[in-house]
Amino acid sequence: MHNFQDLVEITAKLRSPEGCPWDREQTHESLKKHLREECEEVCEAIDHQDMDNLCEELGDVLFQVMIHSQIAAERGDFTIGDVVEGVCQKMVRRHPWVFGDMKLASVEEGKELWKKIKEEEKEGKKK
Numbered sequence: 726m727h728n729f730q731d732l733v734e735i736t737a738k739l740r741s742p743e744g745c746p747w748d749r750e751q752t753h754e755s756l757k758k759h760l761r762e763e764c765e766e767v768c769e770a771i772d773h774q775d776m777d778n779l780c781e782e783l784g785d786v787l788f789q790v791m792i793h794s795q796i797a798a799e800r801g802d803f804t805i806g807d808v809v810e811g812v813c814q815k816m817v818r819r820h821p822w823v824f825g826d827m828k829l830a831s832v833e834e835g836k837e838l839w840k841k842i843k844e845e846e847k848e849g850k851k852k
Contacts, residue, residue: 751796766778790805
């Protein structure tokens, strides 16, 4: 069975000089339409409650994340490790009722707190 590290290595190999000519020539810009299509296919699988297809389409979206991250790594912008680290930090930061001492009274309170934290993050980035 393959694991995440295998996916990292497969993606790098596809983009390498010994890899696939199509994958090597892709850019963030050229892949935008494919990312949109794959996301739409995920939504269609959900609409049809087709779990086998949903699993496959989520894999296709994950590969889009991988190839964009590989392109960024080649350019020295960021790596898939940075993407994973960033989303982990964000989820922990935006869920203080799960990863901290806070208690929620309702789902609605959680939604409001999420929005507030997200707004604070955006304000912090503007400074």
